[in-house]
Amino acid sequence: MSQTATLPIAGLNDDAPPALRVRGYWANVGHRLRHDPVTLCFAAVVLLIVLMAIFAPLLAPFDPYKESVVLRLKPFGYRGHTLGTDELGRDLLSRLIYGARSSLLMGLVPVCIATALGGTLGVIGGFAGRRVNAIIMRTMDVFYAFPSVLLAVAISGAMGGGMANGMAALALVFIPAMCRVAETATAQVRSLDFIEAARATGAGRLAIVRYHVLGNVLGPVFIYASSLVSVSILLASGLSFLGLGVKPPTPDWGLMLSTLRQSIYIVPLSCALPGAAIFVTSICFNLVSDGIRSAMDVRL
Amino acid sequence: MTALVEVSDLSVRFVTREATVHAVNGVSFSVRPGEVLCILGESGSGKSVTLRAMMRLLPPRRTRIDGTIRIDGQDVLALDKRRLRELRGGLVSMIFQEPMTALDPVYTIGTQITETVMRHKGNGRSAARARALELLELVKIPEAERRLANYPHELSGGLRQRAMIAMALSCGPRLLLADEPTTALDATVQIQVLILLRRLQRELGMGTIFVTHDLGVASEIADRIAVMYAGRIVEEGPVADVLRAPMHPYTQGLLASTVHGQSRDGEIEAIPGSPPDMRRLPSGCAFAPRCIHAQPACRTTMPEPRWPSPDRMARCVRIDDAALVAAE
Amino acid sequence: MSDARDVGGPAQPLLIARDLAKHFQVRGGGRSAHVRAVDGVSFTLFKGETLGIVGESGCGKSTLARLLLHLVQRDAGELIFDGEPVGAPHGITVAGLRRHVQMVFQDSYSSLNPRMPVQDSVAFGPFVHGRSKPDARRVARDMLVKVGLNPDLFGPRYPHELSGGQKQRVNIARALAIEPRMVILDEAVSALDKSVEAQVLNLLRALKQQFNLTYLFISHDLNVVRYVSDRVLVMYLGRVVELGPSEAIFTRPQHPYTRALLGSRPSMDPRHRIEEPPITGDPPSPIDPPSGCRFHTRCPFAEAVCAERAPELGEWRERASHVAACHMLEPGSGHSRTVQ
Known part of the structure; x- marks a missing residue:
């Protein structure tokens, strides 16, 4: 009798590892990120680029649209133009600073759209029955069959150039991949016992998805999305370079690369600048994404 | 010895x-x-x-x-x-809980054992093959000849375990x-x-x-x-x-x-x-926090091994006491 | 002892399963085959008892558990919960059934959401059943105390911060949080270390009394089943081979398979070791299982009749009945060893 009474209490004193700090998952991820100097460095660079884009009007020394016949293709430092001028006599530094805006937009917006749409489709596909899954995933497979660059070019070519169309095209390119990632993650979670346990509790599908699936799918989806940003920046530059993305005279790194290309023998250094900007931005996003990935890989 | x-x-x-x-x-x-x-x-x-x-x-x-x-x-x-x-x-050979960790899924049982024998013993292929068959028979795999051509996933859990044992024995470990x-x-x-x-x-x-x-x-x-x-x-x-x-x-x-076989009536x-x-x-005996006999000394240092009889050892402070009592 | 939820009265069995069947279709090698996971299983579960279900892998015991909770749709058969047919027009709904029947799984880790503090996992059931969030949280904390975990210390933790035994306590709390009348324990203690297993078994025993529960205890560990169960049901390849009171099954097993299973338990006595295995070979795959009596491929007493015809599981009349499905027990079956 006394044993019956004491047994459950025996567990109460069972305060296993007392020093084990109780931290939530995200707090754990944050803790790891804070102790990763490399990722922090690149995150700082990304932040600088973002700030540069936001405060472009304050930072740019000249009007990026002001053309001048006499100032065409001037070298570095010519009459206050620190980085020289382009083929229409516009200040290169100012155009580079303003160009960050379109590059970042083209990097982030399509990924956000694709994450929202593709992620939702993926979760539905992963959690709904076999038939819904087949319809969604087979449709995605059709898009998957094309190389992403070709698809982006084809879609934005068909819709006509322009920034909005370019973003839409890129989003369409990313949706199948995003959907695939979300679907795989959902299917994995779905097979775990705790989903079955939740069903056994009498929970409906919506409640299960909301409380048990989303939290577990968000991680992989977010990791994948962050790795897509750099791809998106590169692809957007490619579109602009081909004249399918941002329209002139808007300052855009890809477009600048395309127009300066003809002057490569006159001002080779200036030519390399937009390319370098694209490279630095995309690689920083990439490395930050890698850091987030390893920080989120907390063994649970 | x-x-x-x-x-x-x-x-x-x-x-x-x-x-x-x-x-x-x-x-x-x-x-x-x-x-x-x-x-x-x-x-x-x-x-x-x-x-x-x-x-x-x-x-x-x-x-x-x-x-x-x-x-x-x-x-x-x-x-x-x-x-x-x-x-x-x-x-030395080792066998595991999960035979699939020790067996290669893309080769047949026969190939795997034959290769192992050839590598370690330097036998020719036909001799090694004969040895493989012998080993499968040794571990009592029915229809050993036929099983040599099976892939690990084609075998049931028990047969797979036997196949792994056969492989572990292939070089006559001591x-x-x-x-x-x-x-x-x-x-x-x-x-x-x-x-x-x-x-x-x-x-x-x-x-x-x-x-x-x-x-x-x-x-x-x-x-x-x-x-x-x-x-x-x-x-x-x-x-x-x-x-x-x-x-x-x-x-x-x-x-x-x-x-x-405990009585169903009690806990x-x-x-x-x-x-x-x-x-x-x-720092002391790691079992002390769960031990009903724990003494203050248990929590400070880990008891040294004690030998109450030549072939028995236990690391517990109470053992020596018992032996002393028996001696008196 | 009166329970407002008790509709049918104490004599009404809590759960009656009749001829439950579940066949999965598997494709492979260009042809499709049926896995007869559960193939005509009937049994009666009385109020307040513990029914043990034993069998080896592939015998369908886990599928059976999921059938009982409608986590898997049955292909045939009938389920009656406290006198009310489940899913029938005049009976109890599946949602209603799940309010009364809960399950604890074997894998204590994967049965808890890794991204949720365990107290929220426990609170999820009451929340889904209409309690407010703070109310559900309060129920969860009470439940944690009942399973022997300090809610202040363990409630906010995540599953990976708990030991196996602690996680299984949380799972038990989760199952009990919506006050079920019946709990299915699917290998619930099998993955635990022996010292922890004993703690959890004691806990289950105490909770059963406290909450007036009925247990369906599924396990492959015969010693544990013997300790826990009032009655035992032995399964082999999707069918019931023997059913009876625990003591009778363990002291006077009738079916050759049950005898082999009991004889395969290690002796626990190094001076009297088992020298010969009771039966040889592995359990056959439940895909296209053997004809007739499914055990005939491994049975030392198998005769022609065993491969031809499936034996009937004797006539089950009442709680104390002890029945087995074997031609040797069936007079006039044509088996030479039939007892007269």
């Missing part, structure tokens, strides 16, 4: 950025040729790590191993890569390391594999170290038994003596809490609490 295996003061630590796990903390034991030593312990007690350390199978970058391991006179921790390869699969080889098997299959292993071990005269968490399995196969708790051997002795009259409170608790005498965190072991 000289010992086949001599392990002294073995400790294994896993060092990660976040913490150091003290998996094995000063383990010493020896195995004579042809003897079966069962290392009995619960999950996290360090029993499997001890076994893996003997084969140097632990990831070298994150593992710190101290102490000495001698197998047939060779200092295992000092062997170079070539010698180590000769040791593994030659003098020491067999078995890591819970029957745990994943169904009851009716487990007893078949246990009896097979016992017979093979006797016929081939292999020294065997058999790691298990199951007292019943140990009672079927062991000559001697070493009970591990929190990376230390807390009790050791002939299997019948340990099971009949356990000395260490942990062994006593383990026996009492193993359900075996099972469970050991309270849970095993310690291997990242932060208490």
